[in-house]
Amino acid sequence: MQIDKEQCVGCGGCVNLCPQSAIYFCDNRAVIDQFSCTECRTCVLACGMGAPGVSCRFPLMVVFSEAS
Amino acid sequence: MNPERRKSRMEKVYDVIVAGAGPAGLITALTAGTAGLRVLLIDMKRDIPRVFRACCCNLIIEPGTHGETVTHTPGSIRFEKNRFAVPYSGAVIPLKKSYKVSPLGNTLKINGKSRDGNVAISYEKEVLLNDLFQRVQGNRMIEIRTETQALAVENLRSGVRVTIRTDSSLYHVRGRIAVAADGVNSKLVQSLGLNQTRRKFFARFRVASYHMEGVDCPYPDAWITFVGTGHTRGRRGQLYMCPKPHGGTIEPRVYELTIGIPVVAAAPGFTPQEELRYFTTEGRFAPWFRHMKIIDTRAATLNFYTPLTNPVEGNVVVVGDAAAFIETYVQGALMYGYQAGNAIVKHLATGTGLEEYAASWAKTFEYNDPEEIKKATQGFGLHVLRDEDIDYLFSLTKGDEVYGYVNEFSDPITVRRTLLSHLDQVRRERPQLAAQLEKFAEVSVHDALQVK
Ligand SMILES: Cc1cc2nc3c(=O)[nH]c(=O)nc-3n(C[C@H](O)[C@H](O)[C@H](O)COP(=O)(O)OP(=O)(O)OC[C@H]3O[C@@H](n4cnc5c(N)ncnc54)[C@H](O)[C@@H]3O)c2cc1C
Ligand code: SF4
Ligand code: SF4
Numbered sequence: 001m002q003i004d005k006e007q008c009v010g011c012g013g014c015v016n017l018c019p020q021s022a023i024y025f026c027d028n029r030a031v032i033d034q035f036s037c038t039e040c041r042t043c044v045l046a047c048g049m050g051a052p053g054v055s056c057r058f059p060l061m062v063v064f065s066e067a068s
Numbered sequence: 069m070n071p072e073r074r075k076s077r078m079e080k081v082y083d084v085i086v087a088g089a090g091p092a093g094l095i096t097a098l099t100a101g102t103a104g105l106r107v108l109l110i111d112m113k114r115d116i117p118r119v120f121r122a123c124c125c126n127l128i129i130e131p132g133t134h135g136e137t138v139t140h141t142p143g144s145i146r147f148e149k150n151r152f153a154v155p156y157s158g159a160v161i162p163l164k165k166s167y168k169v170s171p172l173g174n175t176l177k178i179n180g181k182s183r184d185g186n187v188a189i190s191y192e193k194e195v196l197l198n199d200l201f202q203r204v205q206g207n208r209m210i211e212i213r214t215e216t217q218a219l220a221v222e223n224l225r226s227g228v229r230v231t232i233r234t235d236s237s238l239y240h241v242r243g244r245i246a247v248a249a250d251g252v253n254s255k256l257v258q259s260l261g262l263n264q265t266r267r268k269f270f271a272r273f274r275v276a277s278y279h280m281e282g283v284d285c286p287y288p289d290a291w292i293t294f295v296g297t298g299h300t301r302g303r304r305g306q307l308y309m310c311p312k313p314h315g316g317t318i319e320p321r322v323y324e325l326t327i328g329i330p331v332v333a334a335a336p337g338f339t340p341q342e343e344l345r346y347f348t349t350e351g352r353f354a355p356w357f358r359h360m361k362i363i364d365t366r367a368a369t370l371n372f373y374t375p376l377t378n379p380v381e382g383n384v385v386v387v388g389d390a391a392a393f394i395e396t397y398v399q400g401a402l403m404y405g406y407q408a409g410n411a412i413v414k415h416l417a418t419g420t421g422l423e424e425y426a427a428s429w430a431k432t433f434e435y436n437d438p439e440e441i442k443k444a445t446q447g448f449g450l451h452v453l454r455d456e457d458i459d460y461l462f463s464l465t466k467g468d469e470v471y472g473y474v475n476e477f478s479d480p481i482t483v484r485r486t487l488l489s490h491l492d493q494v495r496r497e498r499p500q501l502a503a504q505l506e507k508f509a510e511v512s513v514h515d516a517l518q519v520k
Contacts, residue, residue, distance in 0.1 A: 010120035013274065013369025015112065016253040021219055025112035026235050028120060045331055048122075048274040048340040048367035 001037050001044070003030045007051035014043040014052065082108045082211075084412055085230050085243035087218035087256055089116045091193075092388025092401035092408075093249030094200040095154065099409025101209040105416065108241060109204065110216040110232065117198040121251075122277040122326055122366040124308060125196075126163065126291065127189040128397055129182050130473035135432030138399045140189050145196070145399070152406055155203070158195030159313035162186045165290040166474055168483065171298030171352065171455045174462035178482060181471040187291055188474035192313040193398060220259035221246045223382035230256075245412050246384045249405065252370045254390035260381050263373060270372040270393075271519040276340035277326035278348070279312065279364035284356050285323060291474045294353075295462075298455040301346050302337030304518045305329035314363070322363065328370075330519045340367065370394065372517070375435050380426045385412065393435040394476075404429060434477055444476045445516040450483070452511055457501045464490040484508060 003014075003023075010028040022036035023043060032043070032052070043052040086097045089111035097109040113120075127145065131137040137148045140160055144153040166178040166187045180186040204210055219238075220231040228246040232239055248256035257263060285292075291310045297303035307327045314322040325348070327340045338346070348357040372394055379391040387408045388401035396404060408425050415421030434440045450458060465486055472482035487505060495502040 009365050009367050010113070011367035011369070012112065012121060012251070013253070013367060015217070016250065016255040016258070017369065017371070021233075021255075024217055024233060024235055025114070025215060028114050028118060031235070045333075045336070046272070046274060046369045048276040048369060049365070050339045050341055 001032050001039055001041070001052050001054060002034075003032055003043075004051050004053060005029055007049050008047075009049055009051075011048070013048065014046045017042055017046050080241075081227065082106050082241065082243040083416060084108070084245045084247060085228065085241055086110070086247040086249055087221070087230065088248070088250035088388075088390070089113070089201075089204075089212075090249060090251060090388060090401060091197065091200070091398050092390070092396070092405040093247065094197065094204055095402050095405035096247050096249060096387055096409040096412070097210050098200065098204050098207065099406055100412055101204070101207040103409075103413040104209060105413060107210040108213065108243065109210055110213045110218060112215065112217040114215050116212070116214060117194060117201045119194045119197065120366055122275045122368040123193055123398065124310060124324060124326055125191055125193040125312070125398060126310065126474055127160075127191055128399060128473070128475050129186060129188060130475045130478060133475060133477070134396070134400050134403065134434055136399070136403055140191065145191075145402075147399075147403055147406075150403055150406060154196070154402055155199040156191065156196050157199055158192040158316050159318050161190040161289065161311050161313055161318055163188045163190055163289055163291050163310060163474065165287065166472065166479070167287055167290050167292045168295045168450075168462065169292060170459045170462045171296040172459040173352065174459050176462045176465045176470070176483065176486060177468075178470045178472040181473055187472065190310055190312055192316070195313075195316060196398070218250055218256055221248065221256045221384055223384060228383045244383065244416060247408065247412070248384060248386045248390045249388050250390055252389040252392065252395065254386070256384065257376065257386055257390055260384060262376060262381060262386075266376050266378065267373040270374070270513060271517050272331040273328045273370045273372065274331055274340055275326060275328040275368040275370070276344055277324055277366045278344055278362050279314065279322055279324050279366075280357070280360040280362055281320050281322055282359040282361050283321070283323045284359065285309070285311075286356075288321065295450045296453075296455040296458045297451045299347060299351060300327070300329075300338070300343045302329065302335075302343065304332070304337060305340070305343060307347060330517055332519060341365075374438075374441065375433060377430050377436050378426055379429050380422045385422060385425065391429065392433065393441055396433065400433070404433070440477060442513055443480060445513045446480045446484075446508065446511055451518065452515055453501070453504060457498065457504075460498065460501075461487050461490070461494070464493060
């Protein structure tokens with residue numbers, strides 16, 4: 001899962017509800033750690049703004065593995 | 069982080085570790101720091117005084133709310149019984165009326181019951197947090213770490229250990245006392261297992277709000293509640309609107325419109341954001357918003373658990389919303405934070421003190437009484453009636469002189485009493501509705517919250 005930075009208002013509502021503790025805060029906005037997320041969709045159902053979505057998880061993983 | 073630095077961080081033992089720097093955490097940290105304790109205050113936000121979470125931020129002025137009477141005087145907010153004040157340099161808008169608006173636009177009007185004729189006072193949370201944060205920053209005993217998240221707390225044989233994460237590290241800090249001030253979905257309360265052992269889950273709500281300029285609102289000094297299911301596309305949720313000071317001033321007029329909707333897995337419906345858009349562009353009151361400009365959008369997600377009647381677990385003290393059902397109010401977060409701070413100071417000096425805080429919370433936080441949960445949630449519950457019945461009932465109240473406050477405990481009672489005063493007429497004209505009204509006290513919490 002990824003959070004759309006434009007949609008997220010930084011309310012923090014999803015952070016403590018993620019069962020994997022995969023969500024953290026950066027620049028007052030929520031960010032999902034792609035290695036911890038299990039795509040359980042809890043944050044999707046929790047967010048009042050519709051900010052979390054599945055769009056671009058895969059490309060990020062590829063970039064990560066190239067870099068390491 | 070280099071290993072040496074990590075080691076030195078691990079070895080420092082704080083007197084108090086406060087997780088969460090909302091109103092509850094800020095005042096707890098400030099109270100402990102002022103008494104000379106070594107305090108670590110952490111928050112996941114980068115800018116602690118900025119407000120991104122929805123909060124209508126009305127001062128609830130009804131005497132005796134959570135056992136306290138709170139007033140605004142220029143420059144501060146005062147707590148009479150607890151004998152303290154917090155600085156508030158911002159502007160206020162006294163709210164003179166509370167209007168309940170039915171889907172057709174009929175209103176039930178409640179006049180302010182305070183000496184100055186107010187139902188509540190609208191103030192600005194960001195200014196309050198900023199004023200408090202400046203004091204916290206000016207206190208040398210308080211170390212602040214931003215963009216720092218608390219993941220768990222454990223009680224050790226003596227003291228506590230808090231697990232902390234930043235975007236690049238995961239580490240522990242040790243302290244004598246930990247304070248869980250991390251809000252309504254508290255991670256620290258979860259980590260202690262208290263949601264399972266001491267609480268009952270009711271529902272999850274998600275919220276969104278707009279701050280807007282250029283609203284053509286016919287009620288410029290009122291707290292407005294839009295009652296009934298016809299205001300939303302998904303036919304669920306509560307909508308509120310009131311004027312807010314913004315950036316320290318009250319001109320141009322800014323209104324905040326808020327919607328809270330229960331999360332019902334079987335009927336996902338619309339997001340709060342979608343409902344706000346609908347209400348302001350297509351709903352019956354869309355003409356009010358024809359020229360509006362959105363200047364801020366906020367949101368919130370809340371798990372409603374019954375309160376932690378006992379908010380202390382070993383050396384962990386839970387304050388503010390983290391221990392509450394729905395909310396303590398900002399003023400409650402400040403009051404209980406102040407009490408907790410003082411209790412911690414006493415406890416670390418003498419070995420007792422936390423019990424006093426726990427006892428005060430158990431006695432004064434109104435939701436600790438299960439009957440209050442029922443009564444308050446019925447305030448959400450007028451929509452168990454049909455929209456056209458609400459229109460009809462409100463039309464009957466046109467000539468009534470009703471007095472009251474914005475307050476989730478007394479407001480449902482005021483409304484019910486007003487409607488019941490027309491019971492004879494309702495019996496004659498709509499006997500079925502009269503029967504429903506008489507049984508209103510039996511509406512279950514789940515029906516009132518629309519979570520079934
Ligand atoms: C829609 C709505 C309307 C409201 N209207 C009013 C009103 O009119 N009047 C009123 O008085 N009150 C109102 N409230 C209630 C009020 O907002 C709360 O009661 C109050 O903010 C509680 O303060 P707190 O310090 O306990 O928690 P919060 O204000 O939630 O602060 C918690 C802090 O902890 C931080 N945090 C959370 N998790 C972590 C973590 N894991 N690690 C580190 N930091 C973390 C957050 O960033 C935040 O800064 C309203 C609330 C809502 C949702
Ligand atoms: S709940 Fe939504 S708006 Fe709030 S922090 Fe999470 S992603 Fe952002
Ligand atoms: S999908 Fe589940 S695991 Fe992934 S971030 Fe959202 S809540 Fe956490």
